Amino acid sequence: MFIDDFKAGLRRIAPIIVSAAPFGVLFGAVAVQHGMSVGEAVLMSGVIYAGASQLVGINLFDQHLPAWVVILSILAVNFRHILYSAAIARHIDPLTPWQKAVNFFLLTDPHYAEIERQAHAGEPVTFGWVMGLGIGLYIPWMAMTYAGCVLGAFIGDPKSIGLDVLLPVYFLGLVMGFRKRPNWLPVVIASSLASMAAIKFVGSPWHVSIGAVVGILVAALMPVQPDTRSEIEER
Amino acid sequence: MESLFRPDMLLIILGGAVATYLTRIAGYVMIKRFKTIPPRVEAGLNAVPAAVLTTLVAPAALTGGLETAIALLVALLAGLRVSGLTLIAIGWAVAMAIRHFIL
Structure with missing residues (x-):
């Protein structure tokens, strides 16, 4: 029962492990290049477990900023999780509070996307399934971080082997996957323009929160489409 | 050779971990306070x-x-x-x- 669901979750996350692995390696390599110890890098992957914010964290630590500024920046990059956990609340009702607490610890972009896909396909979202999904990505993430730390010493310039391009293209693929949703095009245009303006005039990492808020506001202000009403509803 | 864990780096890692976990549960906690979601809020969430x-x-x-x-x-x-x-x-x-x- 649990084990079958767990295996089904693992199968679902397997292709994502392959595409996330380079980013674990990238993080480990960048961390070591920024003077982090292997222990610190693996611990960071294990307790924060959110790649983009981990990279922002080590970049800012390098600039000798106060700890609270770095922590606030990590919060800003991860702010999107607030909206993910709100959006999946309707899908995880059968889970106990502790199971939900564990599931939220493992909540990432692909984890969220797969839960939405499972729920929209009418398939059950069980504890075993989300654990297969979550643990299936969590353990490789730490292993790849360690591998990246070891490899980091050998990678002279990450740009020469194109490591820097993988991240935005990966996220672009996720964005394209949502293109059937209502308001997708106006949201993507608004978030693109706002985040590009923010990175020019406000600076990183605020472009993430600013761009996201503008896109979400555009969606909220668009004419309401009757067929999508009250899809999120507590029972 | 640097020590394995430096106090200032540990503070950032653990502080960042707490901040990140809060973002992962906050939306759920907030949404549970409402019975239904207004259509515009829902359109925003879907986006x-x-x-x-x-x-x-x-x-x-x-x-x-x-x-x-x-x-x-x-x-x-x-x-x-x-x-x-x-x-x-x-x-x-x-x-x-x-x-x-x-x-």
Whole structure:
């Protein structure tokens, strides 16, 4: 029962492990290049477990900023999780509070996307399934971080082997996957323009929160489409 | 040789972990306070993934150099047909080809 669901979750996350692995390696390599110890890098992957914010964290630590500024920046990059956990609340009702607490610890972009896909396909979202999904990505993430730390010493310039391009293209693929949703095009245009303006005039990492808020506001202000009403509803 | 764990780095890692976990549960805690979601709030929630993920893509076209911008444009068009690793491979190949053979 649990084990079958767990295996089904693992199968679902397997292709994502392959595409996330380079980013674990990238993080480990960048961390070591920024003077982090292997222990610190693996611990960071294990307790924060959110790649983009981990990279922002080590970049800012390098600039000798106060700890609270770095922590606030990590919060800003991860702010999107607030909206993910709100959006999946309707899908995880059968889970106990502790199971939900564990599931939220493992909540990432692909984890969220797969839960939405499972729920929209009418398939059950069980504890075993989300654990297969979550643990299936969590353990490789730490292993790849360690591998990246070891490899980091050998990678002279990450740009020469194109490591820097993988991240935005990966996220672009996720964005394209949502293109059937209502308001997708106006949201993507608004978030693109706002985040590009923010990175020019406000600076990183605020472009993430600013761009996201503008896109979400555009969606909220668009004419309401009757067929999508009250899809999120507590029972 | 530096020590394995420095106190200032540990503070950032553990503080960042607490902040990140709060973002992971806060939305759930907030949504449980409402019985139904107003349509406009719901439209906003439905837009979350595209809105947030876009902010991790679009600025890279500005800051990542011309080859990244072109790679993203090609990947955008290819994304209408393919997804996942195939798409990543296409974007990566375009950027690498421009970087090593043209620039």
